[in-house]
Amino acid sequence: MAELNKSYDPKQVEDRIYQYWLDHNYFHAKVDPDKKPYCIVMPPPNITGQLHIGHALDNTLQDILIRWRRMQGYEALWLPGTDHASIATEAKIVEAMRKEGVTKDDLGREKFLERAWAWKREYGGRITKQFWKLGVSCDWERERFTMDEGCSNAVKEVFIKLYDEGLIYRGNRMVNWCPHCCTSISDAEVEYEAKNGNFWHILYPVKETGEMLEIATTRPETMLGDTAVAINVEDERYKHLHGCHVILPLLDKEIPIVCDEHADMEKGTGVVKITPAHDPNDFEVGLRHSLPIVRCFTYDGHMTGAEDVAAYEELKAKGKLSENEPEVLDCGKYAGMTTIDARKAIVDDLTALGLLKEIEPLSHDVGTCYRCHTTIEPMVSKQWFVKMAPLAAPAIDAVRTGKTQFIPKRSEKIYFNWLENIKDWCISRQLWWGHRIPVYYCDECGEMVVSKTAVDTCPHCGSKHMTQDPDTLDTWFSSALWPFSTLGWPENTEELKYFYPTDTLVTGYDIIFFWVVRMMFSGIHNMGDVPFRTVFIHGLIRDEQGRKMSKSLGNGVDPIEVIEKYGADALRFFLATGNSPGNDMRYSETRVESCRNFANKLYNASRFVLMNIEGHDVPLTLPEELKLEDKWVLSTLNTLCKDVTENLEKFELGIAVQKLYDFIWDCFCDWYIELKKTDLYSDDEQAAQNARRVLVYVLDKILKLLHPFMPFITEEIWQNIPHEGDTIMLQQYPEYTDALAFEREAADMQKIMNAITAIRTQRNEMNVPPSKKAKLYIATKTASTFEHGVEFFKKLASASEVEIGDDFNIDGAVTVVTADAKLYIPMNELVDKEAELKRLNKELMNTEKMLMQDEKKLGNPGFMGKAPAAVIEKIKAQAEREREKIALIKAAIENLK
Template identity: 55%
Template sequence: MNENLNIAKTYNPKEFEERIYKVWEEEKYFTPKVDKNKKPFTIIMPPPNITGKLHLGHALDSSLQDFLIRVKRMQGYSTLWLPGEDHASIATEVKVENELLKQGLVKKEMGREAFLEKVWEWTEKYRERIRTQLKKMGVSADFTRESFTMDENLSKAVRAVFVKLYNEGLIYRGNRIVNWCPKCMTALSDAEIEYEEQEGHFWHIKYPVIGADEYLEIATTRPETMLGDTAVAVNPKDERYTHLVGKKLMLPLVNREIPIVADDYVDIEFGTGAVKITPAHDPNDYEVGKRHNLPEIVIMNEDGTINALGGKYAGMDRYEARKAIVEDLKQQGFLVSIKDHSHNVGCHDRCGTVIEPMISKQWYVKMAELAKPAIDVVKNKQIKFVPERFDKIYFNWMENIQDWCISRQLWWGHRIPVWYCQDCGEMIVSMEEPTQCTKCSSHNLKQDEDVLDTWFSSALWPFSTLGWPDKTEDLEYFYPTDVLVTGYDIIFFWVARMIFSGLHNMNDIPFHTVLIHGIVRDSNGKKMSKSLGNGVDPLDVIDKYGADALRFMLITGNAPGNDIRFYEEKVEAARNFANKIWNASRFVMMYLDKDIMEKYKNCKDYTAADKWILSRANTVVKEVTENIEKYELGMASQKVYDFMWSEFCDWYIELVKPVLYGEDEKAKGVVFNVLFNVLTTGLKLLHPVMPFITEEIYTHIQDKEKTITTSKWPEYKEELKDEKAEENMDYIIEAIKALRNVRVEMNVPPSRKAKVMIYAMEGKDAFESGKVYFEKLASASKVIFLNSKDEVPENAVSAVTKGAEMYMPLLDLVDLEKELDRLNKKKVKLEKEIERVEKKLSNKGFVAKAPEAVVNEEKAKGEKYREMLSSVMERINNLK
């Protein structure tokens, strides 16, 4: 064994993964410099929320990004993968508030400042946890540039954008309908809503027509909102109600006159065709109300109780009011019927409370002007979605975009940079905190209590992390970034906002490609969640199988845009692959001799196997690189797997063992160099998906480079292309497989040699060049080439392969007397089994009483035994 090239006997990732990562960090391999002689390649990591541990979705996301960044680093780019975390306003606030409640501490009683101190403690703890988890995954991110959405420089960017948009007239404060959480008492984004299937009811209610002996029947799932009804709408084409349009109804219980309006929003076929309109408590009704200039009556307080406009129901919780209203409708004769109804109900994803659509005074961004250029850059392919189908989802949202509610009634987050003069009422929007009123010079100023929506700061992530609004060296060099890797579930909430924010603030796109991946589901296809108890902790998987195995499973199972299923068996298979590479590499290292390699490094006296493996490695380099350029990372990884496992380990190493075990120094020198070159090429191709094992092997197999991470990515070389060598070896490998199959079918032990006679219809040169390989890998005692089939001896066993028919003398394969004795014993046994089955099936009592499945099972056994007997008889006749 060459001790200089020795690695541990067994593959154990726990022994080297952590050690290797420390070296990578110490050597600053992931910290790029601004180098004008190099092209930059930048990925900004989607920032995970600081609300807990990372899950398999994060593991997939980071593995895909790491794959791309490692390839580009090896291709010579100055690569920046900038990591960071998101403060996640509402999610974090709810988590911390719940933790404090366990300690007997109440947020409101603590006060804003004391509460925020606790949140910062939480932040530091969970940012460190996330950092540790990412490093365990092997991510080659530059943690010296790590960002957090609440860092001072990012907060500065947030204030700058707010002030800029406000001064441009694109930010305003107004009353619009929002998703409202009565428990957390804040507006929510659509991203914070989860829809649950719930059993409910349709309450059918009479609304009397004033001045006529008729009524409209409406159906609602939320009868309490009728307190805020300001109209009933019907479709203008609905002949049932044409005569009533423009007339008035008396709103039951409230005794308020409301109009009947005609609007295309109403579906003639659904329900009664008449819809109550509550503009202040339903987003669709809100739009109808705007079209018809209807009043907007908010009938709820922020905590979900009915307000003073609710009359006798004021002070009741919304569900308590619902019961009382339904009872009063029944008592007064307005309730027509109650029908069961299953429907999707929007709930706050953090606290589980059913959200209440409600008009609220909030801060908004006007989106029409910002959306247009963001639509154009995707239409003209300046920004491409991979897969392309996701641009349709993007267009659908952007072309129908509503103004963006950016204020949240929380304490944790970027506080809105607006101050109000308590003396004259002047509003001051400023980057820095003002010391006096710009109108009356009063010092009695109070900052807006609200914070900005988390997505407001996340929208600036590609440039705020690089130093904007300051003109930094990083910003100039690394912006725009290159690829955004993210899930399809946040195309609206994040991707779109980054695009229009980059265009508006940087006058440039934030990235040129958006690589979309799906979510990781459990083995049954279900979404992983705490409630289902089917979640998998990536660290548990890494502890058991290693980070490389988890990464390999996630990437090879991935196609852009598609969900994948997590199977532990696939992680285990990936670990087996790593073990295969480890053992093969260790075997190669046992024989490599540097002196002999150096002596024959320019010798090209290649065998058929050498030419084949060099050409195949070259072809794989080309195909894998092309796959990566198309973002087909799963396909690229699978090709490396197939090449390394099958062609290199299972075939080439086996084919050259006679040379390794022989005494021919020159032949050894050639093979050593081929083994080294192909193995190191394979390791480099494998490195982006399995960084740890490839680093450990690479740093042991050679001493010219300190790391594989910055080694040169393999390049396709036309001179190494040898289609004839690949075709010839294809003939040989297929022939060896065919011969092996025959031997297996006949139970011939590998130790028993047999003559192999080959009648080649095509590729005769290939078969002749593979003579030595047949002797080694097909247990051939001798290889004979036939000129005609007439030369085939009697009692020869045939094997058909591509381009040839092969024969082995039967007596070379088996001891005739022993084989006939074995087959006759099997024949007797099968005949007895057939007799037993037939006797059982001829018993009318059994057939009549036994379950049909049992009877069918016996029939199937009989068929199987007869087929086996036929095969045995055929073998016996051939041997006689």
Template identity: 60%
Template structure:
């Protein structure tokens, strides 16, 4: 035993334990994974949180699930590595620094690129580690010695190497395409950084005059300001209404430019008027139509979303002011057919919430088709498995329809694109290091591309760049591919897919074997947590109020892969109650240990039925929970552990062995102590991945040779402990005890009243079970004695009964009740119910109350009336029954 009973606090206080234990783990270096060729590797790479971030519930769930898996595999004997790290988060970080500069009256342009980057690195040093410290408070057992940052020297080297290789293969190019443009951040943003908000808008129906005819083609648009850049109108080739117009031209209103009428299957005949304006510079679908039909591309907006010189008289106006003017001018000309309300999704920048502008721009792109094909095959062939599998459909849908990826960003913080331009001959060259001179003309007048790479470009390399690639490191050879990626379903496209094709392209193997998808953490009402609703929960506040284990329990219990989970105060309370239950059980066990206990003297033949039962049960639960964790059914596994510890170990086994513990001369006392220690020890091991702190604290007090539960062996299922006979016997006894307890509770029998029970059974083996466990049954069922009969001839006709498998249980009514006291109690209950009924009826008969009170309040009173009426009828029925017995 590692500690005196006097040293064990009466209550478990997480705040006094967690920091001490985490420091102990860190000092012992338990999280570090040394390469061991005798062990099988198990690797997880942490989805790197932004250095701008603070721990939110999504992070807490994601990292709790990862920690459960890594602790489980570490205990199983794997060489378990969990690589932590953070992402430089180009846009988010740059916005923070720009805001800080603005407070000083500076812009980044005034500061200059070099000084700005100095500020950025200083900001990273000051704030970048905040979320790491919060992850430690969550109990994350990461290998902090291998902590990585996406702009570390080696990871930056990996980014440049990938860019150059893809460029040399012709898979990276610079060209004009439609991108998402943020007019506020003044940069392209990825699809992942676009948040869609449902907004009330309008559909403007605009008449385009057909040249040379007294007819119009009417189009519907949600953005009239872009019509200035129209270069065609399109109809479906099979739309009979418009076939005769194909090949003709219309006059673009306000601009008076002739544009063709084209036929394209992209047009939906049923939507709007069946005629679509084509604006290649400002719509991704229109851009593709324009390419198919060789249409000109006319950009009518500046980067800040004001109209440019191509917009004619609207030049210089903000896009929304231009919209108002254009609509007014169309109305004056009689070309505005109608305006309808229209609710639609509008893309906004995730950082500043400005409405993004689809815009043609000269950017760097990755050709995706050649990279997507092997990535699709890897999932189809099940080299990578999604859990749950249904998410592979989302993956396939995106990958099979993938577009080229815009990887350049108009920012300074990030990996600068390794391309240099010659100012003398305009030649461009891509290189791993800055060239000394132009490879074409020999000029030294070179300038590097101003843009940086999309953050996702570097994080796509995360599973192998963190292990040392492009160097052939031992870590890379041993730990790659990783085993499982744990992430939310919202970044399947943007991150998961990119890691898959990057791993296949640069490592020749998949980056992970499994993708475990979890849902969102919602509030108790099922709503998404958000600032606007004010329903967000700070995990650190939860930890300070309830403890880390409580938070981890609340996040895991009831979860299933791929599904959203509801977080509530009730779950936290349940977790705290569970921790208190475990702690009280542990203290009870410790109080009954002698100073020195020699378990070498334990004799298995002295194991009583309860001992064999609980050992068999913990063995079965071990097998089931192990299978659950291997299938990523973490919520189910935790539920089984909870039910076993609370119900079977605490509520049953401890009660069953108390007589042996309290009698120091009792036969089998040593065996009872051994079983208590063994079951508690293995229960804590099963629970440890989920609730690491309380399990460590308890484990270090128990009889064990391990200095920490973290480095102990995961419990193994042992066939010799499987005892179905003991489980069946004990189950019968327990069910009979429950039945009698239920009868007493329903009859409101005082706790200290111990009636006699009659058990009717024909099976002699069943009878033997009850005879052997007679004292246990009498004590826990709360009866004075019991007799066993083979038929009901000795059973009084008014006995209260209950039936379990193979046994009929009877308790004579006069054994249960003192009729006079019961009548007294019933009459008092009748009186109270009459008062309540009068009060409720009075309220509901009051017209003022019924008409003026909120409907919920009125409905509640009606429900009370119904409930009290039912109770009253039952009390009257019971009174008549007791009267008949007293006569």
């Protein structure tokens, strides 16, 4: 048994212990038919990333659950991995190349991918190493990557399966297009930002009547792609215009007036322009009315021109245009302008023509790319899509029937809302880094072949000129398969049969539709069962002011820096303490520091135990003879075991850790250790040995209960106290036992402790030092109970002697009342009444003088008009404290009188 250092230094402990765990392979899980499996798959962080406070929260919660289940005897697998993050990773690599003066086109696809894989090898493992600092107990032998061979094989398998089932198709549909990244992105990857803009009120002449229709738009540049204007069929104002046409300003082009419900009679003029190629609602209107789809933007954010039209006509001539392929407009004088420059020019020209009626300022939410924050352009584009309706229905049913439960239950609303309103999922991305779509086209006849392996011969015409689709799949397509692809699917591995469905998914509420939904329908469709039984949703961690952490605000917290300063256990304990399912929490360095102080408190208490068992053989079993205080602490600990387990079962981690904190700090450190010092320092060796045995027993259980939350310090202490086994993390998690349910004794001891607390409070209010002893009289109907506490009253309540009876009549005594006793302390034994009155009156006079001075300043108009606000607030606060102090002094004087 080694000796603990004088003070706890996480830097000297945490790395050493983590390496010990790694060296002994304690995190590894294997298929064991004799044990019940428990599995969590880690939400894979991007390889571009580094550990941030959100990662720290998410993975701390997972580690608590996995360590707890492992100690309960489950074969617990926490499967880690990272995501290739197509857009983010490609953007970083392109940016690095830009600084070298190199472009993707300069390198070519193969050379670019070589560079991408080299980048992944160099930087991709950075976040994994940072997870080690946090103490996460992942099975690193099973670490996966969304583009490793197994996951890539699963991606191809699923793509082909869905295609063969008619659930994947290629077509021209409205997508979110990022002109900067030059790729489509999903609805879930569009972030909305409040921006200042305008409603431009434009006049469209009606061909048949000559009247002007007023149309308001936030994007005048799209009007070149208008193919209709819409009115509501019920709108009496425009009944006479059914079947009429307007002349599109600037292009002098005739377009129809259509009747459609999209035109809201209650909004604006009730007339809306329809641009099917550049607005998702307009696209649907266009389909309903068979309107032409005219594209007037290029994919890099400029207005289309003659060259774009020529390229379109060439494809048309070759018969390579598919259904709903947008026509391309030559924008004439605006061709080649950025959309923003074109907007200015179009507004100027409309003004010159007298067709701009009004400019109305407004603030509105604008969709931006989640990665580069460029404004998103809705565009009709030829992409690959997944039909979502057939996949969404089973995923909805799985939660409604309870196959998968959300914690908290209210999170289901987000899940249902997204699935019930889901659109087909655009899964193709115009990127090079990612899973390339397994589709091949014949350059000669246009035949399309979907294949897991490369196709070099056209099955239709025999041509050897086959080209693979250049696009890659949405990152979320591969991560949607994560719970089963990581376990070996499509191979029917032993791990897959044993660990799937996984048990718990831990994630933030901001990612329910990003990832949870996709894993649900993918797992059900490909595995025939839900991917996880429980989805534990936690909130976000915000700054101390409640703001979301962001680079722009500069309010982010680097968990590695926090660990360096306070230790991983302190950070973990803070993150668990503030956690409530589904609710946000605020970061507070002060609270992290308090958690570090808690670790020191436990460490120092453990050192006390170790110093007092040194040189003694202390078994891990309890002695036969237990005193009242022993039964109290054991019974309280026993209840704690039950409560903490129940809280963890309900994912109430914050409640569980608070109960542990209260027991360790108050019951064990502040009470029990103090109560046992009498026995430890007595001449009665049997009493001293019994005290040692109970202290070690309780400390052992405390460390095991606390281990999932604070793994490093608990392992360090446990290794130094009497123990069996090689690591605390494989010990049995403490359980409730009827044999230690000393409820009556615990209640009796609590009565004694309540009395001691009340006495100490009263003495403190009277400023009586602990060294001042006084006789204590206890009037109670349960004398036998209080007789057990005589020595405790002497040691902890400064009693010189104790007398217990039914009642006492003592003149000039301080009286303290609890629910079970009336306590009397002779006043003359506590204080020199006259001296104390003299001291209190002097203090009262000084405080009243200071208050008078402060109130004089606050009542002086000249001072109040010139003094800085901070100075005035300081004096106000000071005056308030003085008033409170005066009230307390007067109460103390009355007490003495």
